Amino acid sequence: MLGGSLDFHLFKGRSLLPWDIRYKIVQGLASALLYLHEEGDFCVLHRDIKASNIMLDSAFNTKLGDFGLARLVDHEKGSRTTLLAGTMGYIAPECYRTGMATKESDVYSFGIVALEIACGRRSIEYKHDEHLSSLVAWVWEAYGNQMLLDVADKKLSAEFNVKEMECLLLVGLWCAHPSHGMRLSIRQAIQVLNFEAALPNLPSKMPISNYDDIPNTSTIKTSQPNSLSITLPR
Template sequence: MWQKQGDGNFSNDDPAMEDVFEKGTGPKRFRYSELAIATDNFSDERKLGEGGFGSVYRGFLKESNLEVAIKRVSKGSKQGKKEYAFEVTIISRLRHRNLVQLIGWCHGGGELLLVYELMPNGSLDAHLYGSKNGTGTVLPWKVRHEIVLGLGSALLYLHQEWEQCVLHRDIKPSNVMLDASFAAKLGDFGLARLVDHGRGAHTTVLAGTMGYMDPECMNTGRTSTESDVYSFGVLLLEIACGRRPLALAEEEHIVHLAQWVWSMYGDGRVLDAADPWLEGDFDDQEMERVMVVGLWSAHPDRSLRPSIRQAVSVLRCEQPLPILPARMPVATFVYVPLQLDASSWGSYGVIGGGSSGTETMTGRSVSLRSKTLVEGQVTGR
């Protein structure tokens, strides 16, 4: 798709796409020298973090007196180049208060660079677990609940309210950024795909993050709004419980968070799954709604999950809580082993959940928690 020209710039074979780059109404094109100056020549002191496709740096644009986050796409990453083109031509057109805004772009000096608004409070991931690692304070329930509602609003916009349906395909806490007021903004659209409204499941190569991926999607590669809703449901449970989606249980099996919470729901004590670090300081009705909507959204059978509009309506107390089975149902699809490099992260099997089945994953649990599947490949994220 992309070719490197003699002057070190990247351009697309399709002149129409280059025209979109140049005449886009939103983000502006920056010179490489501007962004190098803004980041002290991409110094390590300015580095905010490193993702699957490149590093992110804190920058300051003197001309506009603006602090920004600049993503420097890895030069050897084919997926990174796809992400760059997709974000500039598509994601730049999205406008929603709960989406990270793309400010500008640059393909010059042999580099691919994306410029975003800076999120002063970093990622949700850091705040959910920072206090437990001794590096931060507990995120209050009121803030968590607003984050839930904001993410629901963002996903509703992506799935139903924009001109096309945008499948994010990698919803997780590290891709949720927090602004100065701790308002949530969904970012990192590197794995996103566009589909027409009402098209249904989209067959593609496997992509996403272990623990947040729809079990059926892991098996078939069929992504859809339902698979995004599954990831959203897992994220809701994680926000409410303060626990990672995968945890070791007996016999070194890894139990999914949804299975653990569902067992408490069936026993009539779902609030016992609330993050103990909150010390009971939360609204019981709000907590119950977040957990039950989380379970509903993470239902093993994608046909029984809510649409994102239904989920948001229940979270906003506009609709009553659904009544779910007392035990987590068993997934109904047929398991077919995926042809992936098992030596990289171990093997896994998904067989639903509940009283007559469990979701288990075997292999190296530590690496499972930190791996992202990108177009059928495994990468640290």
């Protein structure tokens, strides 16, 4: 793709993406994920949504690539038992316990990318204090301290639409909610990003993962071999 991958722009200095392009990219990614989850004959679980797998054409239209870990499931089932796969920093917390891929785990990864686009910071930054090395924890603390816009990418020099920035950050947190059952669907995320639905009222402190709402993996069968594939962020 002529525009390269999103991570080259956000983290490797290929170009400084202006705010309107960033918002267009996240909306395009959400539309791609909606198609995979809801609009085909089967639900496609991507399982590795991350900045380096988001490709951009010459007009910065979004293309989601690398389906090497993707799985097909029935729409009614919406989940898949497998061994842990994905990239650290983008893997939903419940996956470490169950290995189950779901629409919600894809939404979690989408939320991480949304936060990266808004903040210009990787999903994991070890240079920060340990409790704030996670992008989600860092943004959530700013939100709880009523300083949410302080996490906006400093490279933008405050040249962004404040309403859209707040919306993107809150959608990112909502999608990356630690509790599986509290995340919104990608269709709902699109509605909020388009200002067709209300912003969430999230708790001021980042919740702890709740495993009570995770489906029983023993009831879901797979006919394909299980796989273990975890990528470390670069």
